[in-house]
Amino acid sequence: MTGPELAAIRKTAGLSQAELAQRAGIGRHAVSYWENRPSVDLRAWAISRMAKVLELPKPPALGWRLRSTWERDLEAQVEAAFIARVIRLRARTEAAAAKRRVICEAKTRKGTPCRCKSEPGKRRCKFHGGKSTGAKTPEGRERIGMAQRQRWAKWRAERLNNYQA
Numbered sequence: 001m002t003g004p005e006l007a008a009i010r011k012t013a014g015l016s017q018a019e020l021a022q023r024a025g026i027g028r029h030a031v032s033y034w035e036n037r038p039s040v041d042l043r044a045w046a047i048s049r050m051a052k053v054l055e056l057p058k059p060p061a062l063g064w065r066l067r068s069t070w071e072r073d074l075e076a077q078v079e080a081a082f083i084a085r086v087i088r089l090r091a092r093t094e095a096a097a098a099k100r101r102v103i104c105e106a107k108t109r110k111g112t113p114c115r116c117k118s119e120p121g122k123r124r125c126k127f128h129g130g131k132s133t134g135a136k137t138p139e140g141r142e143r144i145g146m147a148q149r150q151r152w153a154k155w156r157a158e159r160l161n162n163y164q165a
């Protein structure tokens, strides 16, 4: 059996990688590891767990006993190395995203998009909210809400005056 065949069996069962991993009691990376292999070892531990959820071919009967301990250790090491690589790669992607700077493009008073660079990992520049994600405490939220209510009340009063004048 090949990795893509294993993936096809999983999809036929209507399971995502994460769902299969959860039901089999293994890590999600173990599922993606085997689905990306050119050939699937039916005697591997993770595969034996998947076989409890999916209908996989039976492993060769004698194979398990004939395989030496170091063979199984090697397989576990290869699998662990792959999982470590996936985790490292994801950490690097996340670190890059946290440092990424884009063009702010907030609407300026002129009506044109802001050309400043955003704060690292944020969408907006330091002038357009890149430094702040807003009030968090109940007091802070109440304070900003009050300021906005006063601002719009003033705006409505002025509009009424202009209308009557």
Ligand SMILES: [Zn+2]
Pocket: 104, 105, 106, 114, 115, 116, 124, 125, 126, 127, 128
């Ligand atoms: Zn800006």
